[in-house]
Amino acid sequence: MSALLIRGARLFDGDTWRDDAEIAVVGGRFVPAANAPAGTEVIDADGLLVVPGFIDLQVNGGGGVNFNDDPSVPTIERICTAHAHFGTTALLPTLITDRRETRTEAIAAGKAARAADVPGFLGLHLEGPHLSAAKRGVHAAAYVRPMENVDIKELVGAIVGAGPTMLTVAPESTSIEAVRRLVSAGGVVSLGHTDCDFDTALAYIAAGATTATHLFNAMSPLGHRTPGMVGAVLDSGISAGLIADGIHVHPAAARIALRAKRGPGRLFLVTDAMLTIGTDLPDFQLNGRTIFRRDGRLALADGTLAGADIDMLSSVRYAAEHFDIGLDEAIRMATVYPAEAMRVGHRKGRVAPGFDADFLLLSKDFDLKSTWIGGAKVYSV
Known part of the structure; x- marks a missing residue:
């Protein structure tokens, strides 16, 4: 070289x-x-x-393909290439809730991509299917289910073979013992798509969960008597992803969260990007349903948000302009902090x-x- x-x-x-x-x-x-x-x-x-190159820990797709559509090495390469055009140099292709077979294929693709040293591939993010039915969002209800021993075994295999692995789970569908086993294997357990209360969230954090998935979205909100999952994120030391597109989170809510966040964990930027990045596609299919692309928003016909239509370069710009943090901190939210959240801060970011x-x-x-x-x-x- x-x-x-x-x-x-x-x-x-x-x-x-x-x-x-x-x-x-x-x-x-x-x-x-x-x-x-x-x-x-x-x-x-x-x-x-x-x-530093941007690090994105939640990328559903790009360049006209979602990871769920075809969980393979060529798909991973295509997604990484699409996002490199917007400054992302390391990402986690994200598989949302799907059939068991699809997850098995995704894990195999992750192992192969790691072996092939695909430029831009950091590891996998498996978002579901072990989520709360009440907070599943766009995730297909037919595939949401509790975690079983066979799932734990497969997920441990992913952690060992595919490199840094983030696992989004909900306490409603995942036991504390399962979290301990996944963390012991080296996985980054992220709490998300959950309606759990504050105390339950803290119990899962004590068991080893270190991040939360897309703060504010698909989680129990902050109330003055019931702090919920949002309160647990802000009042604990875990990290959390934040979508900076002005659609998923109002900038005032983001500013409040950034001021309130207790360390050592940090809020970091994620795009939650879908296949539209780098394309002019007007809509697409997800689990047999049409997702409409309108004015920067991706949603089902009923208005349910389905990922985001933003790249990381735009996210950094938006955060710098609207979150009262300045460019330096916005860059850190896309580089240093996600690297630390995935335990690769000694070599990336x-x-x-x-x-x-x-x-x-x-x-x-x-x-x-x-x-x-x-x-x-x-x-x-």
Whole structure:
């Protein structure tokens, strides 16, 4: 693999900005500029920004295909390619509630994608089918069901074989013991699509759940006497995904949540993107139902939201403009914080020596110029 030396940029390393910065890439990872070998290719980034590549932990689809449609390596490659055009350098293809056979196929595809080192593939997010019927949202009711021992065995296999794995479950359909077993195997258990009360949520957090899926959406709300799942997220140390499209969460609610969130967990950006990203499709099918695309919203005919029609670059811009956090923190919500949530913060999410060379070159107006994964350019304008 060739070496690179990036010079002259305004660089955001994950903590601070550095002007007229230099950093090198050797063997797919960042190294100090002084360690660049002779003959290194020089990238003159004068007038450009360098930021860490975005990390998206909830991606249903892109480029005209949803992961549920065809859970295979070519589908994963197509989704990763589509989102690289919007600055995402690592993502979790997300399988929503479906037939047992579909999940088995998805896990096999994840293992194969990991073995093939597909650019942009981080691991899997299995969202369901072990959810609350009351908060299933667009997830097909016919497939929502309790977790059984055979499911635990299959999910442990996914964790071991497919790399970092996020599992969205609801306490209504998943035992505390099951959570302990999945966490012990290395899985990231995320609470979501649940109507559970505050105390139940805290019990599952104590058992090892460390994240929550799309804060505010498909979960018991915050009340002053019944804090619900939302209250448990904000008053505990877990992390949570947040969809920044102005449709799933009102910006005022996001601002309140960001001010209220107790650490060490953080709120991080997810797109919850569907296959529409990178296409002009007007509508599509999901589990035999038509999802309509109108004015940035994806929904069933009855108005039930069905994922989101936004990319991560747009999400970062929206958060910076509407959440009162500034660009620096918006970038961290798409890089540092999701990396930490998936326990890969030691190698992804920053532009610093020792980290994977996943980065973006952008204009001063934050328009994407090129996307790089492991030091290889995978997209340029």
